[in-house]
Amino acid sequence: xxxxxxxxxxxxxxxxxxxxxxxxxxxxxxxxxxxxxxxxxxxxxxxxxxxxxxxxxxxxxxxxxxxxxxxxxxxxxxxxxxxxxxxxxxxxxxxxxxxxxxxxxxxxxxxxxxxxxxxxxxxxxxxxxxxxxxxxxxxxxxxxxxxxxxxxxxxxxxxxxxxxxxxxxxxxxxxxxxxxxxxxxxxxxxxxxxxxxxxxxxxxxxxxxxxxxxxxxxxxxxxxxxxxxxxxxxxxxxxxxx
Numbered sequence: 001x002x003x004x005x006x007x008x009x010x011x012x013x014x015x016x017x018x019x020x021x022x023x024x025x026x027x028x029x030x031x032x033x034x035x036x037x038x039x040x041x042x043x044x045x046x047x048x049x050x051x052x053x054x055x056x057x058x059x060x061x062x063x064x065x066x067x068x069x070x071x072x073x074x075x076x077x078x079x080x081x082x083x084x085x086x087x088x089x090x091x092x093x094x095x096x097x098x099x100x101x102x103x104x105x106x107x108x109x110x111x112x113x114x115x116x117x118x119x120x121x122x123x124x125x126x127x128x129x130x131x132x133x134x135x136x137x138x139x140x141x142x143x144x145x146x147x148x149x150x151x152x153x154x155x156x157x158x159x160x161x162x163x164x165x166x167x168x169x170x171x172x173x174x175x176x177x178x179x180x181x182x183x184x185x186x187x188x189x190x191x192x193x194x195x196x197x198x199x200x201x202x203x204x205x206x207x208x209x210x211x212x213x214x215x216x217x218x219x220x221x222x223x224x225x226x227x228x229x230x231x232x233x234x235x236x237x238x239x240x241x242x
Contacts, residue, residue: 025143029136036129043125047118054111061104068097 071094078087 026140029132029139033129033132033136036125036132040122040125040129043118043122047115047122050111050115050118054108054115057104057108057111061101061108064097064101064104068094068101071097 071090075087075090075094078084078090
């Protein structure tokens with residue numbers, strides 16, 4: 001009856017508890033299913049053997065009942081024939097078969113109860129097996145999701161407490177880029193200011209040149225009449241002295 005003690009344990013087992021206590025729930029669940037399959041196969045063989053014994057006891061009971069009835073009939077015929085000694089022997093044979101029938105009947109009743117109980121346990125195990133099969137994929141999927149979530153959480157935790165934080169490094173690089181952009185913009189702005197100052201200086205230089213040019217023109221324009229007048233007076237003086 002050891003196989004059915006194991007069956008009872010499997011029937012009472014809580015699959016979720018097994019998953020919680022196992023290092024690898026998926027392997028444990030698959031192993032549980034294989035154990036159930038082995039238990040069902042062995043249980044069916046044992047139930048079949050018990051049924052065979054039940055049938056044998058039933059046949060023995062039927063046979064002893066038949067013999068008891070036959071010896072009873074023989075005793076009646078012997079009494080009818082006036083053969084008391086023969087009737088007594090027939091009655092003794094009838095009594096022995098009645099006793100055997102009683103024993104076989106008791107054994108048969110116990111065997112039938114045992115077979116019924118084993119059949120019930122076998123049905124329970126088969127139902128539990130079918131239920132476990134239907135739940136296996138869902139339970140394995142849940143376990144895989146839980147493991148994936150745990151790995152992600154572990155990785156995230158390791159990243160937070162790691163001395164090299166990729167996120168912090170990206171922030172530092174972004175700050176560096178912003179600084180470079182600011183320097184480039186400042187250089188461009190300074191270049192524009194320098195260009196404007198140069199243009200204004202050129203304008204100032206041009207104005208100075210124009211002023212000097214105007215002064216020269218004015219000076220040239222003022223000197224020409226004096227030269228013309230001097231030339232005339234020199235001519236007149238020359239002609240008069242002549």
